[in-house]
Amino acid sequence: MARIVMKFGGTSMAGTERIRRVANIVRRQQAAGHEVAVVVSAMAGETDRLVNFCREANALYDPAEYDVVVASGEQVTSGLLALTLQSLGCKARSWLGWQMPINTVEAHSKARVQTIDAPELLDSLGRGEIAVIPGFQGVSSENRITTLGRGGSDTSAVAVAAAIGADRCDIYTDVDGVYTTDPRIVAKARKQKAVTYEEMLELASVGAKVLQTRSVGLAMKEGVRIQVLSSFLGDDAPPADDLPGTLIVSDTEMDAILEEGEMERQHVTGIAHDKNEAKIILTRVPDKPGAVANIFEPLAGASINVDMIIQNVGRDKGETDVTFTVPQTDLARAQALLEDQRGNIGFNRIITDDHIAKISVVGVGMKSHAGVASTMFKSLADRAINIQAITTSEIKVSVIIDEDETELAVRVLHTAYGLDAAE
Numbered sequence: 001m002a003r004i005v006m007k008f009g010g011t012s013m014a015g016t017e018r019i020r021r022v023a024n025i026v027r028r029q030q031a032a033g034h035e036v037a038v039v040v041s042a043m044a045g046e047t048d049r050l051v052n053f054c055r056e057a058n059a060l061y062d063p064a065e066y067d068v069v070v071a072s073g074e075q076v077t078s079g080l081l082a083l084t085l086q087s088l089g090c091k092a093r094s095w096l097g098w099q100m101p102i103n104t105v106e107a108h109s110k111a112r113v114q115t116i117d118a119p120e121l122l123d124s125l126g127r128g129e130i131a132v133i134p135g136f137q138g139v140s141s142e143n144r145i146t147t148l149g150r151g152g153s154d155t156s157a158v159a160v161a162a163a164i165g166a167d168r169c170d171i172y173t174d175v176d177g178v179y180t181t182d183p184r185i186v187a188k189a190r191k192q193k194a195v196t197y198e199e200m201l202e203l204a205s206v207g208a209k210v211l212q213t214r215s216v217g218l219a220m221k222e223g224v225r226i227q228v229l230s231s232f233l234g235d236d237a238p239p240a241d242d243l244p245g246t247l248i249v250s251d252t253e254m255d256a257i258l259e260e261g262e263m264e265r266q267h268v269t270g271i272a273h274d275k276n277e278a279k280i281i282l283t284r285v286p287d288k289p290g291a292v293a294n295i296f297e298p299l300a301g302a303s304i305n306v307d308m309i310i311q312n313v314g315r316d317k318g319e320t321d322v323t324f325t326v327p328q329t330d331l332a333r334a335q336a337l338l339e340d341q342r343g344n345i346g347f348n349r350i351i352t353d354d355h356i357a358k359i360s361v362v363g364v365g366m367k368s369h370a371g372v373a374s375t376m377f378k379s380l381a382d383r384a385i386n387i388q389a390i391t392t393s394e395i396k397v398s399v400i401i402d403e404d405e406t407e408l409a410v411r412v413l414h415t416a417y418g419l420d421a422a423e
Helices: 016-031 046-057 063-070 072-087 119-126 152-163 197-205 213-222 251-256 291-301 328-340 372-382 403-416
Strands: 003-008 035-040 092-094 102-105 112-116 130-134 137-139 145-147 168-173 194-196 226-230 246-249 270-286 309-311 319-327 350-362 389-393 396-402
Touching (some): 003 016, 016 072, 035 072, 035 152, 046 063, 063 072, 063 145, 072 092, 072 130, 112 152, 130 152, 137 152, 152 168, 152 213, 194 197, 194 251, 197 213, 197 270, 197 350, 213 226, 246 251, 270 291, 270 403, 319 328, 328 350, 350 403, 372 396, 372 403, 396 403
Parallel strands (some): 003 168, 102 137
Antiparallel strands (some): 137 145, 270 350, 309 319, 350 396
């Protein structure tokens, strides 16, 4: 018998028919002899609807009251799932964030999980009850409801799994695992049997939408094994223990589950792409200490996340050009902030481009194998795809290209690294 946390996202909980399907998946896991806790998201689109209500009520809304409103979406689905499980003959009850409690650092709308008091929950599981927990929410030291920010239900599930010592955290989504790339772009994309925490963190940060970055980081810190599965399966589907999902595991466990006959891991695990990028170039920035800080401090103060940063070779007159990327949705704000700081920064012109995409090659094998970057650059050059910027980490190479060439670049690289599935 295992102790399992199961997490279902908004599309899985979108309406009573889908909730009944989820209830049947959960019931099968308990019938297999497992202790089961379930973490649920709000119905698809519900959080956006609640956020809009807050904005209509008061454009300068109190973050604490905002959390009260938006946390209600998960409260509804947790109660509905508990009711549906009861109708199927299961013992089930809901546990709201303040009832366990899930203690968070008080930062409304972007709280962090601090501790989870699990004894009562463990007693309930021991009595054969299925615990249904709303994701995304917790309680502050001042006894106010808090929310964890968008995608917070994944983080809730991993935190609960860590708190109760779960054997596994199964995250059910609208895909059936982690693929070598987006199968909608590359028909020959292969589903991975397992990837490491480190690889999944990189993939999530550069555009792969399967898991939320915070949840993977927490899983790596707490040693929680994650399995990615699809909730859109037939009623006669086998339990998750027998389904070929994708495991997210430590480096050590990854070595233990290599395919039979595999001596080493593949060099590249996946190709990710992200079209939500915009490029900013500041020309003729003074090439002196503190100049770069003057650029990025106001952006940080406005919570604008800067990704790729490149400082060009200095000009003869003690000047340089600085290129960086920001989320496309933040481009206008970033441009306005920089214009306001023009005198302090001392740049000449701002050049922007929101018609770009970031393509990333990720794999732990890069640590020990040379030539991964050169394969990328040559493959793109052979198809006349121009690279506008490059950044690297120990297990990732990312480039910026024209957005119109995204799909071609992904297909070319997927083939170049031998990731295409056999016919």
